[in-house]
Amino acid sequence: MISLQVQNNEPFSIDEISFLNRNDFQATVFEGLTSGYRMIGLFPINKLHPHKIISILADSDTSLVYLIGGEFPKDKLEFDSFANQFPQTNYFECELSENFGFNPINHPWLRPVRKQNIVLGNKPYQFYKLEGDEVHEVAVGPIHAGVIEPGHFRFQCHGELVYHLEINLGYQHRGVESLMLNSNAQQRIIISESIAGDSVVAHTYAHCNAIESLSNTQISLRVQMIRSIAEELERIAMHLSGLGGIANDIGFSIVSASYGRLRTIIINSLAALCGSRFGRGLFVYGGVRFDLTDEIIKQIKNNLETVKKDIASINEYLFSSTGALIRFEQTGTVTNDFASEIGLVGFAARVCGIELDARINFPYGVYRYFPVFPTILQTGDVFARTHLRTFEIDESIRFISEQFDSIPKGVIQVKMSSITANTGVISIVEGWRGEVVHVAITDNNGKISQYKIKDPSFTNWYGLNLALRETAISDFPLCNKSFDLSYSGHDL
C-alpha cells in the first residue's frame, strides 16, 4: 500500500505524500478500506487546487493514520465511488462532490451535505420518497417546536412505523473551515471554541494540538493534565445533560431535574477553573490561560464527590423504573455490522460492540501515560447508549480524581515557535460525543492553506438514520436524544 503513515499529532511534510494517478489511488484506498481501516477525511490538499486530494484512513488497531494522495486531471475530477462496497465513505464523497465538483461515479446516494438546492452530478437533488396508498410522509423542521438547532427530517411512515428517515442538514453552515484559513492566532482559538457549543474543550484541544504539532511546540505535562481534566469535566457535564434530556423526553421529570442539578455542579467546576462554564478561554497555543491552584482543586474535588454520591442513586432510580426500561430497551437499535459499515464513532459505536476510543486507540496528551478504561456494550439500543453514558461519567470522575493526586509541576504557558512550512498534521481528540479530527496543512510560507474538521456528528447522523428503521415515529425524539448529535458540528 503506497501511503504515508503517521501517528496522531505527528507532523509530516507534504512532499512525503506521493500523489498517485486515478487508478492507483482508487486501488490503494480500496485496499485500505478492505483491510478494515476507517475513513476520517477525503479532501483536496489545497483548497485552490482541488485536483490533488488526500484520503485519510485510520487504523484503530495500530494507532496509525494512512494518507493516500491522488492527483486527477484538472478537467476530469472523477473517480469510481467506494460507497457501494464501503458505505462509510458515502458522506465523504458527497462532501467532496459538493465542495469541489468531484463526480464519484456510480455513487449510490449522492446528496447535499450542507448546501441547499445544489446540483450534484447532473440532476438537482430530490428527497427520497416511498410511494403507496398507505405510506405517508412526515416532514419536520428545519424550525422546531422547541429551542433546538435547525435540521430537516423526513420520515416515510406506515402508520406510526418509520420505514425510512432522511436527515437534511446545513442550516448552521458558517464556513468554519474557510474562516480558519483567514484568521490570526487569537481568532482561530475563538473560532474552534465555537465549532460546537457543547464540545468547546474537545474542538479547541484538537485545534491547539494540531497547531502546536505544526510548530513543534512542546507543552508541559502540567498543561496536558489541565487540558485533559477540562475535557473530562466537559464529558461528565454533557453526559449528565444528555441523561437529563433522555429522562425529559420520556417525561420522567424528577430524574431529569436531578441530572440537570448535577450538571450545574460540574459546569460550575469548569467555571472555577477558567471562568467559563463551557470551558471557553481556557486554551491558548502553548498552554492554558489558567492554572489549577490548590483552592480550585479542592473545590472541584468536593463537587465531584457530590456528583459521585448523588448520581449513583439517580442512576439506580432511573434504571430500576420499568416504565423507563420499556422505553429504552430494544428501541432504536443499530447492529454491530451496520455500525462498523457506516463508521460510527464515539459512545454510539461503543454500545455496538466496537472498541473505539481515541484516548486508547490514538492516544494523545496525558492519556499516553494514564489510560482510561472505556466500557463496551453490545446491544446498540437506546438503553445501551443511556447506560454507557453513566459508566463514562464514573470513569471520568475516577480519572480526574486520580490526576489530582499526581499533578506535575511546570509552567502553564510556553511561547509558541513559528509554524513549519509545507507541513501537515492530523490531530485526533476523543470528545464526549466521539472522535474529533482536525487536519491542518500549511503552504510554502507557513500559512495554513487547508483546515479540515470532522466532528463525530458528521458520521453519526447516519447512525440515527438506521436506528429509526422499523421504529415507532413517536420514539424518534428519544432515539435522537440518545445519539445527542450536534447540528453545528456537522454543518461547520
Place this chain on the structure above:
Amino acid sequence: MELITTIKGIISLLVILGLAPVFSGLVNKLKAIFTGKIGAPILQPYYDLKRLLKKETINSGSSSFISNISPAINLVVVIIAAAILPIGFARPMISFDGDIILFAYLLGLARFFQILAAMDIGSSFEGMGAAREAAFSVFAEPIFFFTLGSIAFISGLTSIYDIYHSISLDNVSYIVFIIVCSISVFILAVSECSRMPVDDPNTHLELTMIHEVMILDNSGIDLFLYQYSSYIKLFIYAMLETSFFYPFGVKSYTVGIIIFIVVITALSMALAIVETITSRFKMKNIPQYLLFATAIGVLNLLIYTFTK
C-alpha cells in the same frame, strides 16, 4: 326554593369557569416543587390566556371553515358539559334523566370537531395527532361507561346528579365501588386531558404529542378557546372524581364545598406526583393501560352481581 336552586346552579358553573385554569396552574406548580424548581406562578394559566387574547389569529391557507368554527364549538360544548356536573350538593344547571349520555357525547362532540379541524389544517403532524387522538379515544370511551355507567346501572338512575346522590355509605359494596371507580376515573382523566403517562403536556417534541400536536397551528383567539376548554376539561374530570367523595360528608351545602376544595387539592397533588415519578408509555402500550381501566369498571359490575 326553585330560584335558589337555579342560582346555585349558575354559581356552580361560574365557579367551574373561573377556577378551571387555577387547577392546571396548581398541578404545574406542585410538579415544579416536587422536582426541586420554583415553577411558574399558580395563576400562570390566566396570564397565558390573557396573552393569547392579545395575539393575532392566523389560520393555515389550506384550511376551511371547519378550522374557524371548531375552537368556538369546542369551548361551548365543554361549558355545557360542565353545567351538568354538580358542585357539592347543589343541583347543577342542567340535570335531567339521561344526562349522563349527553355528558359523554358532548365531550365526544368537542373531540370530533377538534380532530376534524386538525385534519383540516393539512399539516402532516396534525393528521398524525388526529389519528392518535381518535384511536385512543376508542379505548377511553368504554372507561366512562363502565365506571359511571355501572353506578348508573346499580342505582337505576341516569342523571349524574341523582347517581351521585344515590350513593350511600350504608351499603359496604358502595365503598368498594367508590374506590374502584375513582381509580378508573383517574385513568380516564389522565388519558382524556393528555396528562402523563399517556401524553406529556409539557413536551416540546411534536412527534410524540397526542393532544398538543393538534393545536400546533392555532394561534390567538383560536388557541385561547382551545386552551381554555382544555383547562375546563381537566377540571370537569377532577369534579367527576370529587363527586365520589361527597357521600362522606353530611348533606349540607357548606360541607359539600369543603369536600370539593379538599379533594380537588388532593387530586392536583396526585396528578403532580404521578407526573413527577412516572415516565411516559410507549405509544403502542397506551391501549393496554386504558383497557386496564375498563377492566376495573367491569369488575364493579361483577362485585355488584356477586354481592347482591
